[in-house]
Amino acid sequence: xxxxxxxxxxxxxxxxxxxxxxxxxxxxxxxxxxxxxxxxxxxxxxxxxxxxxxxxxxxxxxxxxxxxxxxxxxxxxxxxxxxxxxxxxxxxxxxxxxxxxxxxxxxxxxxxxxxxxxxxxxxxxxxxxxxxxxxxxxxxxxxxxxxxxxxxxxxxxxxxxxxxxxxxxxxxxxxxxxxxxxxxxxxxxxxxxxxxxxxxxxxxxxxxxxxxxxxxxxxxxxxxxxxxxxxxxxxxxxxxxxxxxxxxxxxxxxxxxxxxxxxxxxxxxxxxxxxxxxxxxxxxxxxxxxxxxxxxxxxxxxxxxxxxxxxxxxxxxxxxxxxxxxxxxxxxxxxxxxxxxxxxxxxxxxxxxxxxxxxxx
Amino acid sequence: xxxxxxxxxxxxxxxxxxxxxxxxxxxxxxxxxxxxxxxxxxxxxxxxxxxxxxxxxxxxxxxxxxxxxxxxxxxxxxxxxxxxxxxxxxxxxxxxxxxxxxxxxxxxxxxxxxxxxxxxxxxxxxxxxxxxxxxxxxxxxxxxxxxxxxxxxxxxxxxxxxxxxxxxxxxxxxxxxxxxxxxxxxxxxxxxxxxxxxxxxxxxxxxxxxxxxxxxxxxxxxxxxxxxxxxxxxxxxxxxxxxxxxxxxxxxxxxxxxxxxxxxxxxxxxxxxxxxxxxxxxxxxxxxxxxxxxxxxxxxxxxxxxxxxxxxxxxxxxxxxxxxxx
Numbered sequence: 046x047x048x049x050x051x052x053x054x055x056x057x058x059x060x061x062x063x064x065x066x067x068x069x070x071x072x073x074x075x076x077x078x079x080x081x082x083x084x085x086x087x088x089x090x091x092x093x094x095x096x097x098x099x100x101x102x103x104x105x106x107x108x109x110x111x112x113x114x115x116x117x118x119x120x121x122x123x124x125x126x127x128x129x130x131x132x133x134x135x136x137x138x139x140x141x142x143x144x145x146x147x148x149x150x151x152x153x154x155x156x157x158x159x160x161x162x163x164x165x166x167x168x169x170x171x172x173x174x175x176x177x178x179x180x181x182x183x184x185x186x187x188x189x190x191x192x193x194x195x196x197x198x199x200x201x202x203x204x205x206x207x208x209x210x211x212x213x214x215x216x217x218x219x220x221x222x223x224x225x226x227x228x229x230x231x232x233x234x235x236x237x238x239x240x241x242x243x244x245x246x247x248x249x250x251x252x253x254x255x256x257x258x259x260x261x262x263x264x265x266x267x268x269x270x271x272x273x274x275x276x277x278x279x280x281x282x283x284x285x286x287x288x289x290x291x292x293x294x295x296x297x298x299x300x301x302x303x304x305x306x307x308x309x310x311x312x313x314x315x316x317x318x319x320x321x322x323x324x325x326x327x328x329x330x331x332x333x334x335x336x337x338x339x340x341x342x343x344x345x346x347x348x349x350x351x352x353x354x355x356x357x358x359x360x361x362x363x364x365x366x367x368x369x370x371x372x373x374x375x376x377x378x379x380x381x382x383x384x385x386x387x388x389x390x391x392x393x394x395x396x397x398x399x400x401x402x403x404x405x406x
Numbered sequence: 407x408x409x410x411x412x413x414x415x416x417x418x419x420x421x422x423x424x425x426x427x428x429x430x431x432x433x434x435x436x437x438x439x440x441x442x443x444x445x446x447x448x449x450x451x452x453x454x455x456x457x458x459x460x461x462x463x464x465x466x467x468x469x470x471x472x473x474x475x476x477x478x479x480x481x482x483x484x485x486x487x488x489x490x491x492x493x494x495x496x497x498x499x500x501x502x503x504x505x506x507x508x509x510x511x512x513x514x515x516x517x518x519x520x521x522x523x524x525x526x527x528x529x530x531x532x533x534x535x536x537x538x539x540x541x542x543x544x545x546x547x548x549x550x551x552x553x554x555x556x557x558x559x560x561x562x563x564x565x566x567x568x569x570x571x572x573x574x575x576x577x578x579x580x581x582x583x584x585x586x587x588x589x590x591x592x593x594x595x596x597x598x599x600x601x602x603x604x605x606x607x608x609x610x611x612x613x614x615x616x617x618x619x620x621x622x623x624x625x626x627x628x629x630x631x632x633x634x635x636x637x638x639x640x641x642x643x644x645x646x647x648x649x650x651x652x653x654x655x656x657x658x659x660x661x662x663x664x665x666x667x668x669x670x671x672x673x674x675x676x677x678x679x680x681x682x683x684x685x686x687x688x689x690x691x692x693x694x695x696x697x698x699x700x701x702x703x704x705x706x707x708x709x710x711x712x713x714x715x716x717x718x719x720x721x722x723x724x725x726x727x728x729x730x731x732x
Contacts, residue, residue: 117635119626120536146640153637161635166628169647170727171654181636215726231636 063132064239064271065091065114065157070127072106072113074342080123081343083109084295087127088369091239096265096272098286098303100279100318102339106295107275108162111241115157116141116149131156134238155185157239158232160225163248167228168216174227175212178202181234201230205260222253226260233264241273246281258285280322283307291315294339294350297369300382309401311372311383313355316398349386357396361386374400409722409729417715424707429478432696433471442694443491487704488697492689498701501686506705508577509675509682512598513667516605521660523606524613529649531614532621543618546611554608558677561604572600575679601678605671616659620652627651654725661717665710 067089073080084106091097099107112118114129129141133156144152161167168177178198179191199209205226216224225245232240242261246254262285265272274286282289282303289306291299291314299312310316317335337354340346346353349362365386372381373388373395387395440459444451481487487498531539549557566574578584579593624630625648633647672684679685683702690698722729 115635117631119631150637150639153635155637159632159635161628161632163628167632169629169633169651171651171725172646173726180633180638180642184636184638184642217727228632231632 062093063090063130064093065089065132065273066128066130067110067114068128068130070110070113070129071125072109072118073123073125075121076123080121082125082295082345083122083342084113087295087297089290089297089300091271091273093238093271094269095288096262096274096286098279098282098289099273099275099292100277100282100289101292102318103277104339104342105292107277107292108243109295110292111159111243111273111275114141115153115159115241117159131239151185154181154232154237155235156237157241158235158237160228160232160240160242160245162243162245165221165224165248168224170216172215173212174202174214174216174219178212178227178231178234181231185235197234201234202227204233204264205230222249222257225249225253225257229257229261229264233268233270236268237270239271239273241275243275244277245274247276254281261285278322279307279318291318294345295342296350296384297382298351298384300369301378302380305378305381305403309403311374311381311388311395311399312351312385313357313387313399314351317354349384357387357399359386374402377403410719413715413718417711421708421711424711425479425482425704426475428700428704428707429475432700433474442696446491487701490690490695490698490701492693492695492698498697501698502683502701502705505681505683505686508680509684510667512577512602512680512682513605513671513674514664515598516602517609517663517667519602520606520609521613521656521663524610525617525653525656527610528614528617529621529644529652532618532652533625533644533648535618535622542614543611546614549607550609550611552608554604554671555673555677557608558601558604558674561600562677565600573597577681601674601680605674612659613656617649617652617656620655621648624648624652654721657717657721657724661713661720662710664713664716665706667709 067087069086069088070084071082071086072084074083075081087106087110089097089099089110099110101107109118109122113122113124116124118124124142127142130138131141131152132138139148139152141149141152168174172180175195175198178201179194182194182197195212198212202209202211207223207226207230211219211223211227216227219227225248229245245261246257249257258281261272264270272285274282276282279289279291283306286303289299289301289303290297291306291312293314299306299310299315301311306315307319310319314335317333320333321335323329323332335354340350340353346363347366348364349355349358349367352358352362355362367384367386367389369382369384370388372378372383373390373392374381385399387399392400440456443459444456485499487502489495490498490501493501527542531537531542562574565571573579573596577594577597578590579597582590582593584590630643630647633643638647672688674680675682675684676688683705687699687702689695690702
């Protein structure tokens with residue numbers, strides 16, 4: 046087995062029941078002759094009912110991926126190519142990127158809702174919480190009467206643990222945690238099949254983070270929606286996510302089962318990222334972090350984008366960009382993907398830290 | 407409710423301070439109305455007449471400052487602002503009463519038009535920034551950068567002299583008797599078009615620019631993206647999520663502008679010889695007519711206060727964050 050595995054265009058192996066398939070999505074920032082290619086051919090699949098964690102440093106394209114896939118990129122973001130296939134409960138497949146404005150509006154919030162980064166600014170300060178919840182219901186004409194819309198808004202608010210009389214409150218009268226709950230309630234008001242959460246707990250304290258996370262997991266179990274959970278906090282992801290995709294400089298470098306990625310990272314970047322957080326259990330160890338900083342997206346180096354910061358860098362990494370493919374231990378873990386030249390050869394040639402074996406079942 | 411009571415008290419105190427200043431300032435200035443009248447008459451005035459003038463202006467020496475102050479308030483409450491010199495012996499209050507409606511009517515309507523038009527245009531080009539509609543900006547800015555008196559004169563030259571579309575000056579056809587009949591009203595409207603248009607054209611760019619910039623700022627707020635993501639109609643997002651928030655600073659500017667309406671656009675009223683309060687103030691200054699100036703200033707000050715008060719109420723109504731409840 047000296048030949049390299051064929052590059053897979055899809056980040057995961059064919060899933061049985063995908064709800065969202067992002068295929069070769071490319072996003073540029075800038076309209077001019079020299080735009081910055083922020084995402085290039087990124088592919089990712091989310092299965093129905095799954096919580097997929099998207100992790101990476103700031104500026105690696107996590108949010109761009111989510112906004113690009115939902116066509117919410119603020120200017121000067123431009124989608125340059127790719128497909129985003131959404132499969133509804135009824136099995137109908139639609140490409141979000143080619144929908145016309147009207148269909149896109151209809152699909153938004155009904156099919157996929159988003160909880161944005163920074164709950165502080167996600168609510169319009171001049172409208173009551175209730176108005177903003179009911180707005181979403183009315184836009185989709187799901188409920189006929191005003192009273193029904195109001196009841197629905199009250200119901201989702203109670204669902205996230207906020208008293209229904211808070212419908213009359215203005216956002217500035219709520220605490221940060223409550224606002225984030227309101228945003229989650231708002232996202233769930235039309236019972237979407239897919240929920241994209243962009244760092245939903247970043248601005249909150251640890252206690253509140255914990256509560257919100259438990260709430261999300263609990264609601265997911267009850268309502269059965271799928272989640273893309275974006276965060277830079279990998280240790281948090283391990284608890285909520287079923288699967289994790291690690292992004293670096295606009296590319297997915299590793300995709301694996303949450304526990305596997307946490308305990309047995311295969312990519313040097315994943316390992317570095319994990320070492321940047323204190324372990325939840327086990328003996329204390331020195332936090333290492335990753336020396337250097339992500340490359341300037343406008344001037345990307347040739348070859349592997351992580352090469353300059355990688356402790357295991359080889360000559361080949363400087364010239365050849367590794368494709369996302371199976372790991373060197375492909376036999377024992379067919380579902381794992383990694384973009385690293387270390388995994389092109391024999392398993393025995395992979396550094397020990399990146400080749401920890403799963404315990405035999 | 408407590409908010410409005412607090413604001414109310416604030417405005418009462420401010421009004422008191424303004425009136426008191428208005429009382430003391432002329433008394434701190436050298437000379438008095440009587441001596442300026444004496445000078446005006448070139449000394450051809452008998453001591454008896456001087457004495458009676460002093461009594462008339464409340465300058466007969468027996469009264470202490472406090473007595474003068476209280477009687478000043480008393481007169482104010484009775485709408486008595488003294489006698490004008492320039493239009494002697496017309497009371498200041500009736501001079502102001504005659505000129506104020508002209509200014510409030512013309513400048514008021516022009517300002518409101520300018521605000522509504524400017525804000526609407528600003529909303530649209532701010533929402534779709536980077537399109538051809540942005541070309542409105544430099545054109546509008548050009549007209550506001552042109553000095554108003556020059557712009558007014560050019561307008562008169564073009565539209566009243568070269569092409570005889572509109573009258574060049576005055577508030578209505580000379581010879582007409584002011585009355586509520588169609589002949590008079592149509593004449594007033596006819597005379598008002600050119601001054602009103604010049605005010606709108608020269609002031610609209612400020613409203614466009616202010617609104618456009620706020621729209622651009624607000625459009626990048628998260629709650630606008632959330633509104634988009636919720637699948638709301640584009641129009642609804644623009645109006646009730648972006649423009650609704652962007653319009654708030656416009657309200658404050660509008661309140662200030664309202665106050666200045668009463669001051670009259672002095673230059674406009676001079677260029678068009680319009681019978682408004684700005685023109686009266688100009689005449690009062692050139693004739694050193696202290697009572698009239700004092701009266702004008704008082705009315706302007708109070709108008710600005712009232713405008714600010716209205717803005718406060720509207721603002722509190724539009725922006726819940728400024729209401730402090732509890």
